[in-house]
Amino acid sequence: MIVHKIKEKQRQNVEHFIIKHWGSDEMVTSSGVFNCSELDGFIVFNDKDEIRGLITYIVQNRVCEIISLDSLDEEKGIGSALLKAVEHEVKRTCNKIKIITTNDNMKALGFYQKRGYRLTQIIKDAVTEARKHKPEIPLVGEYGIPLLDELELEKALVLITLLKEEDKAALYQFEVENRDYFEKMVPGRGDDYYHYETFCKSHRALLQEQAEQRSYFYLVKDGAGDIIGRVNLVDVDDDGVGGVGYRMASSVAGRGLATLAMKLLIDEAKILPNVRALEAKTTTNHIASQKVLERNGFIRMGVSEETYVNAAGEEWPFALFRRELEV
Known part of the structure; x- marks a missing residue:
């Protein structure tokens, strides 16, 4: 046909x-x-x-x-x-x-x-x-x-899937292709991370952490199954509070997919037995990330004393956000 x-x-x-x-x-x-x-x-x-x-x-x-x-x-x-x-x-x-x-x-x-x-x-x-x-x-x-x-x-046309062993090659390619784009907004991971053997070691460590239900790492995929981003729920503490973060490929910037990916993560978090609230932070100049969080029900809690200095030497504090999950 x-x-x-x-x-x-x-x-x-x-x-x-x-x-x-x-x-x-x-x-x-x-x-x-x-x-x-x-x-x-x-x-x-x-x-x-x-x-x-x-x-x-x-x-x-x-x-x-x-x-x-x-x-x-x-x-x-x-x-x-x-x-x-x-x-x-x-x-x-x-x-x-x-x-x-x-x-x-x-x-x-x-x-x-x-x-x-x-x-x-x-x-x-x-x-x-x-x-x-x-x-x-x-x-x-x-x-x-x-x-x-x-x-x-x-x-x-976007879905999130838990990180698996068989994702490592495609995920490595995603990280390499988007390295320069990511490092314009967040601290770099260093050259060593982008050596494949080191990356594979890091991948195994994430899978172990996920197996222990301390963190949950998701890949954001498009309708064809290609990786277009990552969205994570990490360091869930004894009170059921975990941190969230995301990074989306440069090729999909401006399409609202980060907002959708975060919504999907929240839906997943609601059914996890050990999670009751989510926290996030982003630099005060990163308005787009703040909008992603606010559109998904996060409340701005204040500004941290911690700051981030970008490659241009500009220093920015972090805006802190929190979202309670419905019981």
């Missing part, structure tokens, strides 16, 4: 396909009104160059939204292949993918949830509202269910 990007010369065929299977080229949801034949997407053809599968999507504010997905051949993997094509296409530019479907579409609910999508909200009477713009939307959908509401599902 070959999945093709929609080309301009195929727009008319796409329009005919959408009209045939949806009654109109126009798709109306709570997100807006879309002409599917004008959107980006992917196609699967059969050996007669007939469209057997089609997916269309839009990207807004680093969120990809699937607008339509059709597969005419059941159990052939067409729908999965089309969805994967979109996920791969937008994984470097989007933080998540969302899908809106109708309350009757049990097949779609099963399809997306099996592929890592989570229900995020029910939009009551959204189909009723859409019907005002597009009266041809039927009153009753599949299985005789009244068509009334929309269901929204999302899949984050």
